Amino acid sequence: MSGNHVGALLCGVALCVVAVIARTIDRPDTMRIPQPPGFPPRVYQGTVDANDTALASLGAVLFEDPILSVDSTISCETCHQPFAAFAHVDHAVSHGVEGRIGRRNVPSLQNLAWQTSFMWDGSIVNLDMQSLSPITGHDEMAENLDHLVRKLAAHPTYPGMFRRAFGTDSVSIPRLLRALGRFVAGLVSANSRYDRAMAGTDTLAENERHGLQLFRQQCATCHSEPLFTNNDFASNGLMPDPVSPDSGRFTVTHENRDLFCFRVPTLRNIARTYPYMHDGRFKKLRDVLAHYASPQMHDQHADPRVQAIGLLSDIERKDIIAFLLTLTDDGRSR
Amino acid sequence: MMLRSAVLLVGIVAIATGVVSAQHTVLKTVQIVFHPRCGNAPLRFDTSQYRTVSGPKVTVSMLKFYVTDLALHPVHGDTLRIPGHYLVDCTDDERMSIRASVPYNALGLYSGLSFRIGVDSVVNELGPSAGDLDPINGMYWTWSTGYVFCKLEGTVEHGSAPKRVYEIHIGGYKTPYNNTMLVNGAMAQPVDVASPSARIDIDVNVDAFFDANPPFNIVARPSVTDARQATDVAPRIPEMFRVR
Numbered sequence: 328m329s330g331n332h333v334g335a336l337l338c339g340v341a342l343c344v345v346a347v348i349a350r351t352i353d354r355p356d357t358m359r360i361p362q363p364p365g366f367p368p369r370v371y372q373g374t375v376d377a378n379d380t381a382l383a384s385l386g387a388v389l390f391e392d393p394i395l396s397v398d399s400t401i402s403c404e405t406c407h408q409p410f411a412a413f414a415h416v417d418h419a420v421s422h423g424v425e426g427r428i429g430r431r432n433v434p435s436l437q438n439l440a441w442q443t444s445f446m447w448d449g450s451i452v453n454l455d456m457q458s459l460s461p462i463t464g465h466d467e468m469a470e471n472l473d474h475l476v477r478k479l480a481a482h483p484t485y486p487g488m489f490r491r492a493f494g495t496d497s498v499s500i501p502r503l504l505r506a507l508g509r510f511v512a513g514l515v516s517a518n519s520r521y522d523r524a525m526a527g528t529d530t531l532a533e534n535e536r537h538g539l540q541l542f543r544q545q546c547a548t549c550h551s552e553p554l555f556t557n558n559d560f561a562s563n564g565l566m567p568d569p570v571s572p573d574s575g576r577f578t579v580t581h582e583n584r585d586l587f588c589f590r591v592p593t594l595r596n597i598a599r600t601y602p603y604m605h606d607g608r609f610k611k612l613r614d615v616l617a618h619y620a621s622p623q624m625h626d627q628h629a630d631p632r633v634q635a636i637g638l639l640s641d642i643e644r645k646d647i648i649a650f651l652l653t654l655t656d657d658g659r660s661r
Numbered sequence: 662m663m664l665r666s667a668v669l670l671v672g673i674v675a676i677a678t679g680v681v682s683a684q685h686t687v688l689k690t691v692q693i694v695f696h697p698r699c700g701n702a703p704l705r706f707d708t709s710q711y712r713t714v715s716g717p718k719v720t721v722s723m724l725k726f727y728v729t730d731l732a733l734h735p736v737h738g739d740t741l742r743i744p745g746h747y748l749v750d751c752t753d754d755e756r757m758s759i760r761a762s763v764p765y766n767a768l769g770l771y772s773g774l775s776f777r778i779g780v781d782s783v784v785n786e787l788g789p790s791a792g793d794l795d796p797i798n799g800m801y802w803t804w805s806t807g808y809v810f811c812k813l814e815g816t817v818e819h820g821s822a823p824k825r826v827y828e829i830h831i832g833g834y835k836t837p838y839n840n841t842m843l844v845n846g847a848m849a850q851p852v853d854v855a856s857p858s859a860r861i862d863i864d865v866n867v868d869a870f871f872d873a874n875p876p877f878n879i880v881a882r883p884s885v886t887d888a889r890q891a892t893d894v895a896p897r898i899p900e901m902f903r904v905r
Contacts, residue, residue, distance in 0.1 A: 372788070450805040455788040459796055459803035472797045500797045501789030508788070579805065581838075581889050 386510025538650025779841025833888025
């Protein structure tokens with residue numbers, strides 16, 4: 328074998344090595360989270376050094392396991408119910424261990440992979456880190472991270488699930504967070520009647536089409552399609568609770584303009600995520616519409632985009648609601 | 662078959678070469694050791710009582726901080742930058758020093774060092790990290806994105822909080838509450854990092870936190886637990902560090 332041949336062989340081998348390395352670090356593209364047509368690029372980066380299927384499965388199992396709470400009584404799913412687009416049906420605010428009550432409404436979990444920050448006030452900016460908040464929060468799962476790792480490491484099946492996802496059966500908080508993050512990032516809502524109508528494979532009724540038209544005029548500045556949120560924060564003119572006023576995003580930024588501002592939530596699956604608003608004060612969609620279309624709105628501490636909403640007639644409100652009900656799907660395509 | 666053997670052989674050679682070159686690149690480690698002190702004596706956690714200049718006596722139960730942007734400044738030549746984030750826990754003998762790798766071409770005499778107490782803004786917003794940045798270390802603000810850069814806790818005489826505790830948690834990486842703090846120091850004698858016992862000793866004087874001018878009113882402010890509250894407190898951190 329001449330020197331040139333050896334050189335060529337070495338180059339070839341080097342290329343193979345590079346190719347193999349490139350493939351193993353190419354995981355973000357192999358993450359099986361769908362990219363629905365019209366959606367912006369995904370924000371969620373996920374985990375590069377794990378088996379995606381096993382990671383999502385581990386996250387799904389953890390999500391419904393009360394082992395995450397200090398007394399092993401409540402799971403993520405206790406408050407994020409799968410049939411309710413992972414919101415908490417009929418509960419104004421969140422519930423925790425020992426009957427503790429939180430102060431904000433449980434948000435639905437859908438299309439989080441396209442969301443830039445989390446919580447009603449946007450205090451958390453990384454999806455994989457988000458679950459630390461409910462796991463350790465006093466009014467939620469109140470768990471201590473050391474204790475949690477010990478429980479999971481001693482569990483008959485979790486170390487094996489961690490191994491299938493990460494290659495070794497070591498249980499750790501970063502791994503747990505990545506699994507939960509991957510699971511919730513896979514909750515995608517993009518198959519509602521609205522989506523199918525936009526794709527031309529279904530049709531909306533006349534009142535629903537009229538509702539969509541009104542929606543685009545009155546609501547879509549903030550609840551912009553196709554995610555039905557602009558990922559922004561706004562003051563919607565609700566009177567703060569007189570007993571325990573919640574200053575919202577102000578607690579994160581301490582900027583006066585953020586006083587009483589809350590996340591613009593997605594409206595997908597809104598038929599299933601009642602009650603509504605950051606504190607769950609409205610039980611019915613008609614209450615929400617009545618609030619936004621009320622004349623008092625103009626006098627209140629409300630975002631100009633909210634103040635610009637017109638005084639909608641009864642028919643107009645009903646048609647907007649009819650449209651909103653077309654935003655329902657199983658929210659679980661992954 | 663021949664090709665497979667060749668690939669295997671080349672692979673082994675490549676790995677071996679990597680090992681050899683790694684040995685050449687990283688020749689030495691220099692140890693940077695932190696010494697918690699209080700009132701000119703080694704700090705004994707929970708038991709040492711220190712009377713602050715503003716009046717009340719304090720004890721200390723916890724002192725932990727992140728060190729990053731570590732750099733060694735040579736007598737001659739270029740600054741040696743040591744990447745990474747290091748969690749120093751002064752209550753744990755195993756976690757009171759940093760072993761910094763020095764490449765062979767950077768051996769020499771070093772007369773100064775600098776570092777930041779804090780966590781880089783990019784790392785604050787990264788996903789979960791293992792090791793020193795693992796949230797299990799208790800140095801992550803779970804309810805809000807961001808690491809706690811420095812935790813100082815204990816009890817204070819006449820304190821107003823339950824059990825008279827105080828909890829100073831300093832963090833915050835976003836303007837205007839960017840609370841990473843730069844520490845600069847010079848060694849009394851230049852350190853030869855080629856020496857087998859190369860080490861740099863740094864005193865961490867908790868009394869300086871309380872007594873730096875103007876003295877900190879720990880009775881009135883026993884709890885500092887978010888970035889905004891920490892902003893006027895954070896500049897006290899560099900006061901604690903004295904390079905020997």
